[in-house]
Amino acid sequence: RARVAEKVENCIDSLTLSLSEKAKAFREAGESVVSFGTGEPDFTTPEYICDGAKAAIDAGHTKYDAVTGVAALRNAIAKKLREDNGLSYGMDEIIVNSGAKSSLSVALQTILNPGDEVIIPKPYWVSYTEMVKLAGGVPVVVDTDPENAFKMTAEQMKAAITDKTKAMMLNTPVNPTGVLYSREELQALADVAVAADILVIADEIYEEFVYDGNKMVSIASLGEAIKNNTILVNGFSKTYAMTGWRLGYAAAPADIIAGMKRIQGHTISHPSTITQYAGITALEEKGEVVNEIIRIFDERRRGMMARLDKISQLSYIYPQSTFYIFVDISQVIEDNRYGIASGYEFSQRLLNEQKVVTIPGEAFGVTEHIRLSFATSMEEIEEGFNRIEAFLASAC
Numbered sequence: 001r002a003r004v005a006e007k008v009e010n011c012i013d014s015l016t017l018s019l020s021e022k023a024k025a026f027r028e029a030g031e032s033v034v035s036f037g038t039g040e041p042d043f044t045t046p047e048y049i050c051d052g053a054k055a056a057i058d059a060g061h062t063k064y065d066a067v068t069g070v071a072a073l074r075n076a077i078a079k080k081l082r083e084d085n086g087l088s089y090g091m092d093e094i095i096v097n098s099g100a101k102s103s104l105s106v107a108l109q110t111i112l113n114p115g116d117e118v119i120i121p122k123p124y125w126v127s128y129t130e131m132v133k134l135a136g137g138v139p140v141v142v143d144t145d146p147e148n149a150f151k152m153t154a155e156q157m158k159a160a161i162t163d164k165t166k167a168m169m170l171n172t173p174v175n176p177t178g179v180l181y182s183r184e185e186l187q188a189l190a191d192v193a194v195a196a197d198i199l200v201i202a203d204e205i206y207e208e209f210v211y212d213g214n215k216m217v218s219i220a221s222l223g224e225a226i227k228n229n230t231i232l233v234n235g236f237s238k239t240y241a242m243t244g245w246r247l248g249y250a251a252a253p254a255d256i257i258a259g260m261k262r263i264q265g266h267t268i269s270h271p272s273t274i275t276q277y278a279g280i281t282a283l284e285e286k287g288e289v290v291n292e293i294i295r296i297f298d299e300r301r302r303g304m305m306a307r308l309d310k311i312s313q314l315s316y317i318y319p320q321s322t323f324y325i326f327v328d329i330s331q332v333i334e335d336n337r338y339g340i341a342s343g344y345e346f347s348q349r350l351l352n353e354q355k356v357v358t359i360p361g362e363a364f365g366v367t368e369h370i371r372l373s374f375a376t377s378m379e380e381i382e383e384g385f386n387r388i389e390a391f392l393a394s395a396c
């Protein structure tokens with residue numbers, strides 16, 4: 001008898017693992033590797049937040065606390081949602097989890113019965129499909145149109161609905177494409193969700209990484225009916241450069257939060273109390289430091305686009321948000337001289353030949369793209385692009 005359960009066997013390992021292992025081996029062999037692969041800010045956690053955690057330890061906040069999270073943190077989150085997103089949630093409508101990843105997976109475990117379908121627009125963050133499967137659900141991946149910057153339309157969503165559809169994943173700002181759904185686009189999706197009584201899991205983790213004066217719209221803010229069908233997920237990893245602290249949260253109607261509480265209570269209890277106190281400090285004393293991080297990211301974004309604009313074989317989706325640029329490599333694939341048939345082959349060859357890490361589109365369900373992260377210094381970006389140019393010049 002197999003010791004590992006089928007549901008685990010059916011869950012894929014991260015596609016990027018082999019590439020990052022190879023990059024590590026190159027580094028250990030003394031090679032200079034440039035990485036456009038990073039999914040986290042390259043800054044250390046702001047000092048004021050670390051001070052908040054140290055003060056929490058000194059004050060003895062090192063014990064178990066409420067399963068849904070420290071009350072003062074839930075209060076601070078409620079205030080944030082009110083002020084930033086125009087949303088009013090009570091204390092029984094918020095739960096704190098170990099990262100947004102855990103908010104998403106606990107939410108799915110809470111709402112899915114075996115065989116329930118979850119709509120996932122493609123390209124998607126790979127954990128969505130695997131989380132749905134692990135929760136007993138069936139991912140229904142929806143093809144989107146590159147001409148529409150890969151945003152799912154209300155028609156595409158409607159066409160994917162069956163009598164088994166329970167929920168849809170909605171990520172805006174979108175990883176990996178860097179696009180932002182407009183209020184009108186969200187309204188159209190919300191109308192379909194409400195009419196078909198489908199829950200929307202709104203992953204807003206990249207909320208603050210929005211450029212050109214735009215602002216993310218929370219789908220839950222579009223009216224009481226859609227708010228009642230939405231599980232809003234956000235977290236501290238990206239905004240506050242707190243990836244290692246593991247702090248995220250969900251806001252949803254009380255019945256769903258009560259279900260999530262039951263699961264969390266029997267599994268992890270709650271995220272580290274010290275981390276939660278750091279989260280309170282992060283929200284309550286949020287200041288210029290976050291704006292400064294976003295300003296630096298914006299500079300890099302422009303720097304990266306300037307370099308991309310000079311490479312005729314590559315095109316890209318305009319990155320309105322996140323810290324990623326989704327680059328179309330179909331011209332390289334079509335050019336037989338390269339002998340490259342997919343994003344994966346492109347990423348692999350670029351790493352082997354020029355020691356540049358990129359994430360192949362396959363990691364997000366598509367084959368003719370690669371994702372470049374600008375969570376790295378301007379110097380690294382310039383060096384990385386020198387190498388990409390050399391790669392494209394030498395490969396043919």
Ligand code: PLP
Nearest residue numbers: 099100101125175205235237248
């Ligand atoms: N959602 C998306 C789209 C992400 O890209 C990530 C992290 O890469 C997460 C959620 C998870 O973030 P956390 O560190 O809060 O678990």
